[in-house]
Amino acid sequence: MPRPFVLPDLGEGLTEAEIVKVLVREGDVIQEDAPLLEVETDKATVEIPSPMSGRVETVHVSPNQTVRVGQVLVTFADATGSSGKQAADTLDPTRRLAPETRTTVGNGRARQTAPQTSAAGREPVAAPRTGSVPATPATRRLARELGVDLHAVRASGPGGRVTDADVREAAGAAPASAGAGAASPKTAAPSAPARPLTTMSEPPLPRFEQWGEVERQPLSHLRRTIAERMTLSANVIPHVTHFDRADITDLDALITRNLDAARAQGVTLTLTGFLLKAAALALREHPQFNASLDAAAGELIVKRYVHLGVAVAAERGLIVPVIRDVDARPVVELARELAALAARVREGKAALDELRGGTFTVTNIGALGGTGAIPIINYPEVAILGVARARQEPVVRDGQIVPRLLLPLSLTFDHRVADGADGARFASAIVRRLEHPDQLLLGL
Amino acid sequence: MVMGDLLTEVDVAVVGGGPGGYTAAFRCAELDLETVVIDAGKRLGGACLFEGCIPSKALLHVSAVLGEVERAREYGVDFGAPHISLDPLRKWKSERVVGKLARGLAAVAKGKHVEVIGGRAVFEDSRTLLVQGDEPQKVKFRHAIVASGSRPATIPGIDLVSDRVMDSTAALELSEIPERLLVVGGGYIGLELGQVYAALGSAVTLVEMTDGLLPGADRDLVQWLARRVDKQFQAVKLNTRVESLRETPAGIEARLGGESAVFDRVLVAVGRRPQSDELGLATTRVRVSDRGFIEVDTRGATADPRIFAVGDVTGEPMLAHRAMRQAKVAAEAIAGRPSAFDNVVVPAVVFTDPEVAWCGLTETAAAAQGVAVRVAKFPWAAAGRAATLGRADGVTKLVVDPESGRVVGAGIAGPGAGELIAEAALAVESALLAEDLALTIHTHPTLSETWMEAAETLLRG
Numbered sequence: 001m002p003r004p005f006v007l008p009d010l011g012e013g014l015t016e017a018e019i020v021k022v023l024v025r026e027g028d029v030i031q032e033d034a035p036l037l038e039v040e041t042d043k044a045t046v047e048i049p050s051p052m053s054g055r056v057e058t059v060h061v062s063p064n065q066t067v068r069v070g071q072v073l074v075t076f077a078d079a080t081g082s083s084g085k086q087a088a089d090t091l092d093p094t095r096r097l098a099p100e101t102r103t104t105v106g107n108g109r110a111r112q113t114a115p116q117t118s119a120a121g122r123e124p125v126a127a128p129r130t131g132s133v134p135a136t137p138a139t140r141r142l143a144r145e146l147g148v149d150l151h152a153v154r155a156s157g158p159g160g161r162v163t164d165a166d167v168r169e170a171a172g173a174a175p176a177s178a179g180a181g182a183a184s185p186k187t188a189a190p191s192a193p194a195r196p197l198t199t200m201s202e203p204p205l206p207r208f209e210q211w212g213e214v215e216r217q218p219l220s221h222l223r224r225t226i227a228e229r230m231t232l233s234a235n236v237i238p239h240v241t242h243f244d245r246a247d248i249t250d251l252d253a254l255i256t257r258n259l260d261a262a263r264a265q266g267v268t269l270t271l272t273g274f275l276l277k278a279a280a281l282a283l284r285e286h287p288q289f290n291a292s293l294d295a296a297a298g299e300l301i302v303k304r305y306v307h308l309g310v311a312v313a314a315e316r317g318l319i320v321p322v323i324r325d326v327d328a329r330p331v332v333e334l335a336r337e338l339a340a341l342a343a344r345v346r347e348g349k350a351a352l353d354e355l356r357g358g359t360f361t362v363t364n365i366g367a368l369g370g371t372g373a374i375p376i377i378n379y380p381e382v383a384i385l386g387v388a389r390a391r392q393e394p395v396v397r398d399g400q401i402v403p404r405l406l407l408p409l410s411l412t413f414d415h416r417v418a419d420g421a422d423g424a425r426f427a428s429a430i431v432r433r434l435e436h437p438d439q440l441l442l443g444l
Numbered sequence: 445m446v447m448g449d450l451l452t453e454v455d456v457a458v459v460g461g462g463p464g465g466y467t468a469a470f471r472c473a474e475l476d477l478e479t480v481v482i483d484a485g486k487r488l489g490g491a492c493l494f495e496g497c498i499p500s501k502a503l504l505h506v507s508a509v510l511g512e513v514e515r516a517r518e519y520g521v522d523f524g525a526p527h528i529s530l531d532p533l534r535k536w537k538s539e540r541v542v543g544k545l546a547r548g549l550a551a552v553a554k555g556k557h558v559e560v561i562g563g564r565a566v567f568e569d570s571r572t573l574l575v576q577g578d579e580p581q582k583v584k585f586r587h588a589i590v591a592s593g594s595r596p597a598t599i600p601g602i603d604l605v606s607d608r609v610m611d612s613t614a615a616l617e618l619s620e621i622p623e624r625l626l627v628v629g630g631g632y633i634g635l636e637l638g639q640v641y642a643a644l645g646s647a648v649t650l651v652e653m654t655d656g657l658l659p660g661a662d663r664d665l666v667q668w669l670a671r672r673v674d675k676q677f678q679a680v681k682l683n684t685r686v687e688s689l690r691e692t693p694a695g696i697e698a699r700l701g702g703e704s705a706v707f708d709r710v711l712v713a714v715g716r717r718p719q720s721d722e723l724g725l726a727t728t729r730v731r732v733s734d735r736g737f738i739e740v741d742t743r744g745a746t747a748d749p750r751i752f753a754v755g756d757v758t759g760e761p762m763l764a765h766r767a768m769r770q771a772k773v774a775a776e777a778i779a780g781r782p783s784a785f786d787n788v789v790v791p792a793v794v795f796t797d798p799e800v801a802w803c804g805l806t807e808t809a810a811a812a813q814g815v816a817v818r819v820a821k822f823p824w825a826a827a828g829r830a831a832t833l834g835r836a837d838g839v840t841k842l843v844v845d846p847e848s849g850r851v852v853g854a855g856i857a858g859p860g861a862g863e864l865i866a867e868a869a870l871a872v873e874s875a876l877l878a879e880d881l882a883l884t885i886h887t888h889p890t891l892s893e894t895w896m897e898a899a900e901t902l903l904r905g
Contacts, residue, residue, distance in 0.1 A: 062729070064749060071741065132788045134850060134875030144782040159848035161875045207476055216586075218780065 002057055004072040007039075008048070015149045016068045017041045018221050019061045024074070028056045037061070037073060040221060045348035054078050066221075069149060135162040146171040147228060169296060172232070172380060222317040233379035236295075238415040241374045242423040246434040248390055249405045254437045262332060271390070271407075272310065272364050273335035278440055279362055279385055280306045280326035282429035289426050290359045292380040293417055300417060309358030309378055310338060312345045319345045320378060322358040331441065366390060372408045383413035383423075385430065407434065450581035452561075454478045456778060457573055457585035459565045459723065462490020464755030464767030465591035466549060466558075471775035472589075473556040480583060481553070482575055486562025488549040491593055492764045493542060495613040500636055502541045503616070504795050506533065507643030508859075511797055515834060528644055534618055566724035570750050574724075587750050587778045590730075590738060591771065592723060594716040594756035599628060604689045608696050609710045612637060622646050622708035624678075626698055628686050630657040632794040634713035635669065638677065639796050641711075647678040649707070651700055653685050658794060661855070662807045664821070665800050668837050668857040672798060718757045742784040744774035752778065766790045791869045793862035798837050801865035804853035804872035805843050817853075818846045820878070822898035824858050828889040835859050840894035842868070842878060844902060849877045851899075860891055867895055878902045 007017060017039040024036055036050045057077040061067055133150040134157075135143070142164055143150045150162055153170045157163045208214045219227065248271070255269050262269045283290040283306050291302045306327040309320040321341045326334060344350040361378040366389040375386045388408040395404040411427040418426075433440040458469045461483030472479040481488065492498060513523050553560060563577030573583040596611035608622075615637050623646065627638040630652030642648045650673070657673070657680070658666050673680055687699040695706045718736040725732060729748035731739040738753040740746055746753050752774040755767030769787060776783035791803035810817045824830035824838035838858020845852050854868030871881060881899035886892050 060747075062747065065747075068742075132786065134848075136874040137787070140786050141783075144784060144786075147782075157875075158879075159845070159850040159875060159877045161850075205476070 003052065003054070003076045005036075005051055005074045005076065007067050007069050007071050007073055008051075015147060016066055016221075017046075019063050019065045019067060020045060021063060022059055022061065023047075024050075024056050024059065026056055026059055029054070030056065039067070040348065041352070046352065048073075052076055133162055134160055135167075139164050139167060143167045143170075172236075220316060222319070226317055229379060230376050233376050237377050237379065239374075239377060239412055240415045240420065240423065241410050241412045242420065242427050243372065244409045244411070244424075244427045244431050246407045246409060246431040247395070247404050248407045248434050251434055251437045251440075252390070252405050262335070265332065267332050267336045268339060269332075269335055270338075271366070271387075272362070273331045273338060274434065274437070274440060275362055275364060275385070275387060276308050276310065276323065276326050276334055276338070277331050278430050278433035279360060280308060281433055281440070281443060282426055283360055284327050285429050286422070286426040288418055288422065289383045289413060291382050291417065293382065293414060295416075303359045305359065307357050307359050309361035309381075310342070311361060311363035311375075312342050314346045314348070316348065319350070319355065320358065320361055321345050321350055321354050322356065324357070327443075360384070362387065366407075372410055374410055374412055377412060377414060382417045383411060383426075386410040386412065451584060452480065452581055453584045454480050455586050456480075456589060456775075457482060457565075457583045457587075458589045458591060459573065460490065460591035460593055460755075461485070461488040461560060462591060462593045462755065462767070463492050463764040464593070464771045465490065465589070466553070467768040468589045468591060468754060468771035468775050469558045470552065470556055471772045472778065473558050475775060475779040475781075477775070477779060478557075480559045480561055482561045482563060482565040482573065482583065484562070484564050484577065486560055486578070487546060488553055488560060489542075489546050490591075491595075491613075493545055493549075495616055497764055498545060499537050499542055499616045500612075500633075500640070501795055502537045503618070503640045504636060504797075507640050508797055510643045518834065528621070530618060530621070537618070564722075566722070567727050567751075568724065570728045570748050585750070587752060589744070589771070589774050589778075590720075590723065590746075590751065590753040590757060591755045591767065592719045592757045594718050594762050596712070597715040597717045599686055599712055599714055602686065602689055604691060604696075606691050606696065608691070608708065609689065609712060611712055615641075615711045620709075624695070624707045624709075625649070626651070626696070626700075626705070626707040626710045627713060628710065629713035629715070630654070630659075630680075630682070631713060631715065632658065632792075632796075634711065635673065635794060635796050637711055637713065639673070642676045648676075649679045649681070649700075649705065650677055651681045651684045651686060653683070655683050657682075658800065660806070660808065661792075661794075661800060661802060662841070664807075664839060665802065665841065665855045665857040668798050668839065669794070669796050669800050672796075672837065716756065716762055718759075720757050742773075742786060743777035744770050744785065745777065761790055761792060763790060763792065787873065788875075789869050789872045791865050793865060795862055798835070798858045799861035800855075800857045801861040802853070802855035803865055803869045804851075806853055806855065807841075807843055810843065810853070816846055818844045818902060820844065820898045820902045822894045822901065824891075824894065827891065827894050827897070829891050829893065830858065832889065833859065838891075840864075840891075840898045842881075842895070842898045842902070844878050849879055849902070851876055851878055851881065854895075856894075858891065864891055864895075867892060871895075 019037060020040050021038040023038065024030055030050050030053065032051065032053045033049045035047050037048045039046055039048060054076040055078055056074055058075040060072050060074065067073065135150060139162060140150060146167060148167050148170045153162050153166050155162045156166050251274060259269055287302050288300065290306055291300050294301055305325060307322050307324045308326045309322050312319050312321060323334060323337055323341065341350065341354060358378065358381065360381055361384045363375050363384060364387040365373055366387055370388050372388045373386045375384045377384050390405050390407040392403050393406045394401045409427065409430065411423055413423050455477040456472045456479040458465045458479060458481045461481050465481055466488040469479045469481045510526055513526060516523065561575055562579045563575035565573045565575055568574045571584055573585065573588065575581050575583060596613065612633050621641065621644045625641050625646040625648045627634045627648055627650040630650055634650060635657060638648045638650050656663065656666060657670055681700060684701040689710060690697045692706065695708045696710050697704055697706050698710065720732050720736045720738055728751055730746040730751050733739060737759045738746055738757050740753050740758045744752040744754050754770035754774050756762040758770065770785050773783045773785045789803040791801060793799065793801040805815065805817065807817065807819055820842045822840045825836040830836050830838060835858060841855045842851055843853035844850065851871045853872060856864050878899040881895050882903055884896065886896045
């Protein structure tokens, strides 16, 4: 019996991928776990192994094609292997949602009980990946626009229906109406909540052709993701930026002195490794910047780990790999990992797990010049450190003008979480460590 | 002029001017894509407007009027025997109905700057269409939308060519009212046109090879139509195949299940087939199934990234309203919008007397798939409005998920069912509960109340 293999769930928020390479041909007999396809998601290029052994009967996709989670990629003939069940489940269009609560029709209490149960933290409705999710057509369109997989959304509506508010919550946006609370839209309220300002709705463009020749270029996956994330962040987070400069003359000398020693161990010492360390130590001191705001719950989620994202300009666009436990590890080790990770990112080979879980982001555009930049916060983090090019500048010290190497920094943070004074203190904590590399290396 | 001299370059080329084609073209134009439609007849409307839904509904209206006139005798109003003049009837159908709508579509196309090119379109490669016919040219496109539709199927093994053997297109031309008409096929086309000819005076014999009319529809809906057809038609033969058709001086001799009978005309209504074979698709990467359907994803995209397809040529159910929704999705996808054909229901309507309509999960399908459902029925014998119309021959039915109370399907039989199904389609598409229908005030006395009544039967107890 032929068995279809569908694009599996690739992890949080990822609903589609672009086929890069098809590694098998129709008629090939392959083993379980042999490489089947290479796909590019919003975050990385991933090799998809075969879930079963058997003969490839039909390849349904071709390079450059966009496929959605649940779409059939390959059909196997005479398949054996572990995922026969998965394939069968996916094929069965008749499976319906398990309702979140048993609704006793007719007593009128169903509407009130359903939201309460979900607010109490019950698991999301278990839904098959295929088949339809109960939701109005408008809600389903909203989910598509926000890039939300309806199957993964916790349903709060009557009869297990996914509401607009559920979709917005899953998208990480603030709920449509203030006071709606976590996943408990007041369905009984007479007026439907208006569309919040957080959605991306842009006015139609004029016909540019009337003024001259134009060319339409489709956006890549990554470009689209960046566009959506940045719009979300810029729309949701009230950004405020604090500027500062660090005198890194001593740090620069320290790096220069130790370049050869580090190189002997196969590590290229760069400023970024020290920046990460300085930021991580400062974050331990100022934990509200190592956090995420749960606007719906009215809570600040403070993270007890310090995983830093580092913005990497890959050819395809901006990607932010994550280095874990930066506060607890030596600078040399950070530098080594950063170099390897950045290389993987540029080749599109980074694993998804290497691109998730960051608590704070550092973006160093110094190599490209400029005197300063105000980056957009990597949602749902609270702050981002922007670093421009260090320059020799005249500084007055003890009444004397002396040349010093100054590094321009910008700390952009979520004003909902912290105020200007907090930002200034946090930025100073970073600057102090950069100016006193001995303290930095001692982990002070 | 040498064919291929003229080159047109567009954002989107739509192949076929039917409901799928013109809807796609209009939506593309709204999204600022320069769009042309290539249609063999250089007109918008397709099979639906010119040889399908619209002319058949015009004729069914006539048969409904004749039915009402007949029933009026029951309450003491007698108009005498109707006199039917075919010329004015044909003229009304072609000019006042079809012609008017066609002119309307042409005006909309003009307003939206959608050009309609006359000719047969054949793909030369994934970027080029060759247009053959009155306006030969090449059309270079960024994207193409194939909306080439379907054509009537023929009976396998029977290849008699005769003016007296009609497909649905020929039957709608109404060239005469045959005394004896054989209708082959008990699906919606055979039943609708069979009733038209019966109302106009033909003695109709209908044969269906399966064991019931409207295969796939719930029997408790179909029975209301079956009762009417049994009275109206000379004979309804189920489990019967047409073994042969032969032209004789007396008419067409048909062998039906071992017996012979002679008819003045035969209407073959055994389904429709996708038109994908003469489009030059082999020069593209488009994949076509064994049955001739173009394979598409939820956006209407084919295996060729530049080519989309919508409507009958992409699969069942072959219905204009499905094509029109697919068309909007394909246009939006081409414009880069996150659109998808994620629709739960494609409502089906049979415009017979009484009408039969359904949407979503049928009771029959639920049983076949082992899906547990609760079913609520409200017979029209208990509906006030039905009584005032003299029409108790109907039923309203809800199919509900027993756990959540969500409406997952609905069916209705009776006059006006085609209009009434809309409320149920909205309910299923929007995942409403039966309770939502029960708690919504419905106008009294109307047939639409029967949805509320059916829902209430689920809430009692």
